[in-house]
Amino acid sequence: MPGKERTDAGGTLDGATEERILHAARTVFVRRGTSGARMQEIAAEAGVNQALLHYYFRTKDGLAQAVFREVAGRLAPAIARLLGSDAPLEDKVERFVHLYIDTVRQHPYIPAYILAELHHHPERLRALQDAAGVQPARAVGAIVERLRAQLEERAAAGTMRPIAPEQFLVNVLGLVVFPFAARPALVIALEMDDEAFGRFLDARRAELPRFILDALRP
C-alpha cells in the first residue's frame, strides 16, 4: 500500500492525493457505472493525470473494488449493528428508516450504484459483509436469526401476525431503498424537482415506520 507517508512537499492544494483520487473515482463510477467510467474522467475529476491512478490502485478494477469497499463501508456496519441489536422491533424499524434516509439522502445515487455493482459482481458482496463487521460469511444470517426470534415472540404474544424474517427484511429494505434506486425514473414520472423529491422523502421518513408496523397488526 503506497501513499502512507506524506511529506506534503509539492502538494498542490490539500494533502491526501490518494484520497482525492478515491473520491473522484466514487463520483465518476456512481455517475457512469463501473464499466461506463473512464480512467481519464476520474483523473480529470481528481485534478491529476491518469498515470497516478495506476500508481495508487494499479488497475481500474482495483480502483473499482476500493470504491465499492469505501461506499459500502459507510452504511453497512451501522445497519448491521442496528438490525442485529436487541432493541425492540418498533424501535429498530423507526431507527432504520431514519438512519437510511438521513444518510443516503446526501448521496442519493449510491443505492443504484450498489445494486448495479452487485448485479454485475455478486462476489463483491463479501466486501459488504466484511464491512458490516460480523463474521464475513454469516453477517446477514445473524441478523435474520435475531429478527426471527423477535418476530416469533411478537406472534406468540399475539401483538403481531406471523411473518418470515426474510420477508420482513425485504419488505423494509424495499420500502426504504427503492425510492432511491428508482429516483431518476420517479423524478421524471412524478414530475418532481429536487425539492419535491426532498419533501417526498420527508413524508416517507415520517410515515414508513407506521406503515410497516400497521401492516403486521394481528
Add this chain to the structure above:
Amino acid sequence: MPGKERTDAGGTLDGATEERILHAARTVFVRRGTSGARMQEIAAEAGVNQALLHYYFRTKDGLAQAVFREVAGRLAPAIARLLGSDAPLEDKVERFVHLYIDTVRQHPYIPAYILAELHHHPERLRALQDAAGVQPARAVGAIVERLRAQLEERAAAGTMRPIAPEQFLVNVLGLVVFPFAARPALVIALEMDDEAFGRFLDARRAELPRFILDALRP
C-alpha cells in the same frame, strides 16, 4: 427500417435474423449492462457476425434503444392499464402483485437492467411511457390521479387511512420490484438457491396484497 422483407433464402435455421439479434442483445445487455456489453459478444450470442448488427441497427446505441423499448414494452402497457383502471383498489393491488411477479419471474434480471438503464439514460423513460400507451408525457400522471381519487374515496368512507397516491405507488412498486432488483445480493446474503428464491417469491405473491392493504387500515 430494413429487414421487412424476408425471402428466407439462405436462412440458417429460423427465419427472423433481426429478431435473433434483438434477442441476443437483450441477453447480453441485461447480463453486462449497456456499457459493459460488447457488440462482438452479442454477435456470437446471435450466431452471426458483428457487421450484421450494424446493418440492422446501425449503432450500438440504436441497438440499446431497441432493446430497451422491447423490454419495456412487455410489461409497461399492462401495468398502466391495470393501475389506471376503475377496478377497486383491493383488486388492483392483488392483480398487480400477481401480474408483476408472474411475468418478471421468467426474466428475473430485467428489473435491475431497467433501473440501471434509467439511471444512466433517464431520457429513455419516454420510451417506457410511450410503450404504456397513454399520452407520452402524462401516462404516470393519469395513473396517479386515478389512485388519488380512489384513495380519497376510501379515506372519506373511513375504510382506509389517508395516504398520498405517490407514496402508495412507490410503496407497492418497492415491495414488488425490490426483490428482483436486489436478487443477486439477496440470493447470496440469505443463502438461497434458485429454488429457494422461487419459494420466496411464491410466499410474497400470496402475502404482499394483504400486507399492503393492512398497512392502511384505519
Add this chain to the structure above:
DNA sequence: GTCTATATTGTGATAGAC
C-alpha cells in the same frame, strides 16, 4: 510522487466481395 509520452490492446463502425 507526479508528470509526459507511448505501448498495446480493445472496440465500434465501415468497405466491399459474394
Add this chain to the structure above:
DNA sequence: GTCTATCACAATATAGAC
C-alpha cells in the same frame, strides 16, 4: 442479407524523466 477484412480511435496500462 451476410460475410471477411480492416480502419480509426478509445481506453487501459506501462516506461521512464523529473
